[in-house]
Amino acid sequence: MRVLFVGHDAAQAGAQMVLLHLMRWLKRHAWVDMRLLLLDGGNLLPAYQNLAPTLLAGDLPANSRLEALRYFCGGNMDLIYGNSAVAAGAYGWLSKMGVPIITHVHELEQSLQRFAKRETLQLMLRHTDHYIAASQPVLDNLVARHGVGRKRGSVVHAFIEPLGPIPLPPQQRLTLREALGLPLKGILVFGCGTRDWRKGADLFVEVARQVVAQCTDEVHFCWVGDGADGRIPAMEWLIAQHGLQHCVTLLPTQQNPRQFFRVGDIFLLPSREDPFPLVCLEAAESALPIICFEGAGGMPAFVADEIGFATPFEGASEMADKVLLLIRDPLLRTRLGTAARKKLLATHVSDCEAPRILALCRELAHKPHPLSVIVPNYNCAPYLGQRFDSIFGQTFRDFETIILDDASTDNSLAIISHHADRAGVRTAFNHQNSGNPFQQWRTGLEMARGEWIWIAESDDFCVPSFLDKMLACFTDEKVVLAYCQSVPVGPDSTPLGPDYLDWTDDLDPERWRYPYRATGQEELDRVLAQKNAIINASAVVMRRPPALTAVEDAIPFRFAGDWVTYAGIARHGDVAFIPEALNRHRRHPTANTSKMIGTLDWL
Known part of the structure; x- marks a missing residue:
């Protein structure tokens, strides 16, 4: 997604600091190509320039502003994001880019009248497709005094970047x-x-x-x-x-x-x-x-x-x-x-509120999150907190999350409800247990909008850099599936071993000690035709189109549907492996799957 941010100036004040925090978060955690147009300068200008290419409106030629701006942006953008009502002063000519406009309104009525003035407010009301209000009173004021439809506005409270431990001895x-x-x-x-x-x-x-x-x-x-x-x-x-x-x-x-x-x-x-x-x-x-x-x-x-x-x-x-x-x-x-x-x-910190703004921008620009996280759950309440912490604690945060519950009888739904209001979260609950986890996989894949899929099993967890490192495997479009090494852990999260090399050494004692990329056919011949070396779905990221096709063949299998799915995906492209143990696979000693791994019953 390509976004042109528009700020009225670079002074060190509230709205400008929120924009700085937002751009900094996006640069760290999302796939957003950013440009910044400032109507005036200020002492935050160097900080903005460190985050994105930045242009002062006064430097644009008066007779060809739009053409010069397009050249600066490297083409058209997907969205214009005005960071204040005052920034709408440029909407008269910016609207000719023909893309949706979000206005982030920080001002209440006194400030609107004093700083935005009548002509600028008219431009804002004429050209804004959606409003982000810094507080509920700001949205209420837009509705009551300026005729903005309430459904055209969303409240995202102002936020800061925490500095870490503050209280002093x-x-x-x-x-x-x-x-x-x-x-x-x-x-x-x-x-x-x-x-x-x-x-x-x-x-x-x-x-x-x-x-x-x-x-x-x-x-x-x-x-x-x-x-x-x-x-x-x-x-x-x-x-x-x-x-x-x-x-x-x-x-x-x-x-x-x-x-x-x-x-x-x-x-x-x-x-x-x-x-x-x-x-x-x-x-x-x-x-x-x-x-x-x-x-x-x-x-x-x-x-x-x-x-x-x-x-x-x-x-x-x-x-x-x-x-x-x-x-x-x-x-x-x-x-x-x-x-x-x-x-x-x-x-009220960046990690809480910036994802909401990102989700609104993607929705308005019709640019879905690049990745969909699918969390299928059945009676895993004791582990859901750790699972969600490891998902929403990722260094890469540009994803939607689809939480599925297969008629749990424990307090899973209560825990899920605490996360249902997060940005980009959707839920689907079965009233009757399906008896087959791969039906849940299919449901999640059908709901997903992202190009990449991560099926994050509800009792597993992972390191914060999991997605960043896994997605790096997909720089070549030929790669359709990537997986990493896992650490088996017990119910109390204590490691049961360093990795799963003992599971794969009989196939090749060297292959899983180093990163590799193989054609799908090679992976099928050397690995998947003999054994499912991908011991845990939570260690896998895959492309959605081949996964949607492959999961259909998995439905008849109660336990080995994951194996069937990976083999089906491999037929569509290359497979990559990362030897770093980024995933933590929960093992339950009494579970049927733990007893059957490696036996004919598993298949």
């Missing part, structure tokens, strides 16, 4: 506070953003005034961010008026505000309008409880009384009361902060 906190020039003692309350009316910079000072007036503990307020707004008094003036110079510090915009949040205790979001601010997510990553206003955007839904408080709109007194509560109750402060970090990592 007490001594390291003191050392970092000193290095940053912050007070060594007392509670630190942070706010962050442009010093304007929308971000509520004036309300931050007012909350500080009320807290300091009532608090006997040492407390210091710190605002990170520059700017000015004629609609409110300057923060410096307000601080001087109230005599707060000793307890309120103003810092300029920081390249990395998270280093400040790491030594903080509370995060204050006094915004009057803020769709889903990244600074709150960064504060949550640092385990800070968050206090925000109701009705000001998407953050109250994230906070939801479990990681902080949402107080009445513009209610500085109520916000101050919650700050005082957290100052006086360190256990509550720690509990809410810990919950904030846990919630952030589970729901």
Whole structure:
């Protein structure tokens, strides 16, 4: 899939950072050919250029912009992705590319009117095929005020890239506070953003005034961010008026505000309008409880009384009361902060939200995921968690997942339900057990849209690089099946041996110690005509068209249908093998298949 991203500029702000996180994730985990068109520059430009070929709109010749852009892109694209409503200012001529347009709207109404203006909004509404909204209030606003059909919009919350372990031991906190020039003692309350009316910079000072007036503990307020707004008094003036110079510090915009949040205790979001601010997510990553206003955007839904408080709109007194509560109750402060970090990592990081955007882009561009993962399950509840972790923890993530359940009688369905809402997941449940796993294979293959298929058996698992390394075998279109070495493991995941070389050594003691590629006929003659050397389906990736044909011959076989399927696929092209043990094959000592391997009953 080829995508032209369009950004309104490269300033270090929320929407631009989300685009940076998205492009970085796509480059690491997906097969997307990216180009970036920026309507203006900014300090994120070098970071963008490291991810994709990047062009400033001002560098395009005015009389042949479209032709020059096509040349820059190396031809036409499959999709245009506008990263903000403001970016729609270019849709008048970009729409002539004749491809679908997604607009990722980060703005609520005040920002739409202030930054996008009427003409740009008209272009957005005329040319956008689908909207991605940064929060539910953003989508609700598009529907209520701009007539966007609700089915034409999807909510994908803003997200960040986690930096890893954040909470610091007490001594390291003191050392970092000193290095940053912050007070060594007392509670630190942070706010962050442009010093304007929308971000509520004036309300931050007012909350500080009320807290300091009532608090006997040492407390210091710190605002990170520059700017000015004629609609409110300057923060410096307000601080001087109230005599707060000793307890309120103003810092300029920081390249990395998270280093400040790491030594903080509370995060204050006094915004009057803020769709889903990244600074709150960064504060949550640092385990800070968050206090925000109701009705000001998407953050109250994230906070939801479990990681902080949402107080009445513009209610500085109520916000101050919650700050005082957290100052006086360190256990509550720690509990809410810990919950904030846990919630952030589970729901609002690149690995959670970027796959949703990828799936929406592929759907709109009519470009299916290149690979389909089929998970046939029957009564494997104890192993499903590990199976799904190993699937969704792959370094290659550009796939759809088809989860099939063959009328399980354990709690498999409850576990599957936890993953059913993931991006690109589809499910199919039998009400009566089929009695034949290869019927499930056929069902999955018929549902699949990808060119490649991975049948990930529900009780197995694998290393994170499995798909990356397996798909590398298919650079030549002649390869129709690739498999790797497996490690047998027991019910508790303990290895039962290093590999399955003892199973194949009687055929050839050297062949499976090295990577190889063979014609299908050679694989049939030397291997599959004598023995099924592919001991576990989870170790296999195959092309879908020959697999669909081959699986039909497998249906009459209860146990050896996999062998029949591989032999059928091999008739259509080459077979590749990777000697690295990337797969973990679960062996159950009491299972019939474990007893019959190598016997005539197996066939």
